[in-house]
Amino acid sequence: xxxxxxxxxxxxTRLDRPIGIYLLLWPTLWSLWLSAGGVPHLHNxxxxxxGVILMRCAGCVINDYADRHVDGFVKRTADRPLATGRxxxxxxxxxxxxxxxxxxxxxxxxxxxxxxxxxxxxxLATIYPFAKRYTHLPQVVLGAAFGWSVPMAYxxxxxxLVMETWLLFVANLLWTVAYDTQYAMVDRDDDVSIGIKSxxxxxxxxxxxxxxxxxxxxLLVLIVLGVKLTLxxxxxxxxxxxxxxxxYQQSITARRERDACFKAFLNNHWIGAIIFLGIVLGV
Numbered sequence: 001x002x003x004x005x006x007x008x009x010x011x012x013t014r015l016d017r018p019i020g021i022y023l024l025l026w027p028t029l030w031s032l033w034l035s036a037g038g039v040p041h042l043h044n045x046x047x048x049x050x051g052v053i054l055m056r057c058a059g060c061v062i063n064d065y066a067d068r069h070v071d072g073f074v075k076r077t078a079d080r081p082l083a084t085g086r087x088x089x090x091x092x093x094x095x096x097x098x099x100x101x102x103x104x105x106x107x108x109x110x111x112x113x114x115x116x117x118x119x120x121x122x123x124l125a126t127i128y129p130f131a132k133r134y135t136h137l138p139q140v141v142l143g144a145a146f147g148w149s150v151p152m153a154y155x156x157x158x159x160x161l162v163m164e165t166w167l168l169f170v171a172n173l174l175w176t177v178a179y180d181t182q183y184a185m186v187d188r189d190d191d192v193s194i195g196i197k198s199x200x201x202x203x204x205x206x207x208x209x210x211x212x213x214x215x216x217x218x219l220l221v222l223i224v225l226g227v228k229l230t231l232x233x234x235x236x237x238x239x240x241x242x243x244x245x246x247x248y249q250q251s252i253t254a255r256r257e258r259d260a261c262f263k264a265f266l267n268n269h270w271i272g273a274i275i276f277l278g279i280v281l282g283v
Contacts, residue, residue, distance in 0.1 A: 238278020
């Protein structure tokens with residue numbers, strides 16, 4: 001495989017742009033630490049970190065496969081390998097299978113509950129890229145797909161799903177819809193012209209206000225979670241820092257400029273990292 005082809009396969013999985021991996025990884029780590037009441041088992045840590053990378057890569061491949069006929073009409077995605085034909089449809093599907101298979105082998109080393117939940121996670125990850133054809137709420141489907149690592153992590157680490165599991169799942173769902181709406185704001189004009197649906201299109205001029213509402217609800221659910229788990233001061237300081245970053249995101253997206261919306265989306269990596277640090281110090 002020559003260097004150019006290798007770069008195309010890396011670009012197809014977005015390994016050269018790992019923001020998606022970070023946004024999937026942080027809630028997974030939140031869940032592992034909270035479900036363990038401290039440091040999780042090394043085996044589960046290896047399984048889930050590796051699984052996050054593999055499944056995020058697989059998700060990017062199936063997303064580009066679903067969008068192969070429309071990416072060429074969107075400024076940001078026009079040069080993607082599938083849109084330009086540098087990678088064929090058959091190669092993409094084979095690549096998807098090659099990423100999902102080792103991820104499933106990793107899950108098989110856990111327990112029956114986690115294995116069963118992983119099948120739902122795979123279904124959600126596969127459905128999401130096609131949801132934007134039929135609903136203005138694909139960001140909700142993405143939130144469920146990204147958030148499904150939460151019950152899986154709880155199942156693997158503690159063998160059960162409790163109320164705190166679903167509080168964290170809901171929090172992650174709210175956060176994902178918020179930041180993916182920011183992401184959709186970048187492509188809104190292009191998406192309207194080619195018939196792609198999104199929450200950014202659905203909300204129109206209400207977009208930033210609804211994002212602020214979702215961010216506030218996210219923080220509120222995490223406060224409730226912190227109270228239930230009697231987390232320490234550092235956890236709440238992390239939430240204060242996260243709220244400051246949300247205010248920053250609101251300030252730069254007020255004019256809805258493409259670059260600013262994308263910058264706000266990328267900033268969510270630090271939200272995830274700060275909350276993880278708060279959990280580690282607060283458990």
